[in-house]
Amino acid sequence: TAKSAANDAAIIAKMRTLIDTLKTHNYAYYVLDNPILEDSEYDQLRRSLLALEEEYPDLVQPDSLINQVGDMPLSAFTQVTHDISMLSLGNVFEYDNLRDFMRRVNDRLSVAQQNPEYEIELKLDGLAVSLKYAYGKFVQAVTRGDGQTGEDITQNAKTIRNLPLWLADAADIGLLEVRGEVLMPKAGFERLNRLAEEKGDKTFANPRNAAAGSLRQLDPAIAASRPLAFYCYSVNQGLPESIETQSAALAWLKDIGFSVSAVKVVQNPREAQDYYESVIATRSDLPFEIDGMVIKVNSLALQQQLGFLSREPRWATAYKFPAETVMTRLHSIDWQV
Numbered sequence: 001t002a003k004s005a006a007n008d009a010a011i012i013a014k015m016r017t018l019i020d021t022l023k024t025h026n027y028a029y030y031v032l033d034n035p036i037l038e039d040s041e042y043d044q045l046r047r048s049l050l051a052l053e054e055e056y057p058d059l060v061q062p063d064s065l066i067n068q069v070g071d072m073p074l075s076a077f078t079q080v081t082h083d084i085s086m087l088s089l090g091n092v093f094e095y096d097n098l099r100d101f102m103r104r105v106n107d108r109l110s111v112a113q114q115n116p117e118y119e120i121e122l123k124l125d126g127l128a129v130s131l132k133y134a135y136g137k138f139v140q141a142v143t144r145g146d147g148q149t150g151e152d153i154t155q156n157a158k159t160i161r162n163l164p165l166w167l168a169d170a171a172d173i174g175l176l177e178v179r180g181e182v183l184m185p186k187a188g189f190e191r192l193n194r195l196a197e198e199k200g201d202k203t204f205a206n207p208r209n210a211a212a213g214s215l216r217q218l219d220p221a222i223a224a225s226r227p228l229a230f231y232c233y234s235v236n237q238g239l240p241e242s243i244e245t246q247s248a249a250l251a252w253l254k255d256i257g258f259s260v261s262a263v264k265v266v267q268n269p270r271e272a273q274d275y276y277e278s279v280i281a282t283r284s285d286l287p288f289e290i291d292g293m294v295i296k297v298n299s300l301a302l303q304q305q306l307g308f309l310s311r312e313p314r315w316a317t318a319y320k321f322p323a324e325t326v327m328t329r330l331h332s333i334d335w336q337v
């Protein structure tokens, strides 16, 4: 009918506005490392689009960004196609959503596999990179980019102090691919912004953008002067077969020379919630920013069985912290300068 056609046109117009706005902000955030909006404001726009798409699946626009990961890399770096795509994570914001996530996991498991063990890591607020080692020697670092193709930032990665260039204990592994987060610790970020302020240079909005901007400097000498750190959170190729869980994989990564952040194994959602609350209470003591925790099914065999749904794994989710923290961060920066 004419009425429903007019309604469709109005919905489409709303979707188009949201998509165009999100595109602008993705570019500012992922390509320029210079966001305009707070993350919580951006997330709200994204959720509005998602809600419309769920209500009107027939009207979903072909260029909807909902299933997109990150953004296309800048052309100044050599582009590299990932062997295995680098995806994002779904997220939950409260205990009920966490239980829903665990219920959805159970729905896909057999009776004998119900209520699997979960492993929890800190959600480090930096940028994801993939590192390759050939017979123990570091050979390549690539950013996540749009998930399929990233930027070759090998030269800059070599300047990260805690990134091992040689892994004696992995010398027998032809190809080891690990992934993790490059981040800028809080103290280094504050120092960097203070210096920029003194020189009248542009300051960074937050440690995440400072880390991304530093890692993607065309001059490795500048990257070297930036206080970056690398924390490893997965093995994507070359994991010894005897390792069967995510927690064991992280222990192995630590043994062979990587920095790994805190790991907690839990048996049920209540234990996960207790840990979430204890992390929120102590997060300001951490040397780096975290924006939540990541909850992963611990068994690697079950992870494989559960697989992926468009841009995210079915076996993991981010349990984000409340947005109030963004304000704290802004205030502390105001107060610093």
Ligand code: NAD
Residues within 6 Å of the ligand: 025, 026, 028, 029, 030, 035, 036, 037, 038, 039, 040, 042, 043, 069, 070, 087, 088, 089, 091, 121, 122, 123, 124, 125, 126, 127, 128, 144, 180, 181, 233, 294, 318
């Ligand atoms: P995400 O940051 O929410 O989650 C996925 C990422 O988490 C992974 O790629 C990985 O880098 C990281 N991660 C950290 N610790 C991890 C761990 N232990 N295990 C596994 N992964 C870990 O998703 P995203 O797709 O990178 O980006 C979305 C985020 O970017 C949102 O917070 C959004 O608000 C923000 N954003 C903001 C703007 C803006 O304008 N402000 C624009 C675009 C995106």
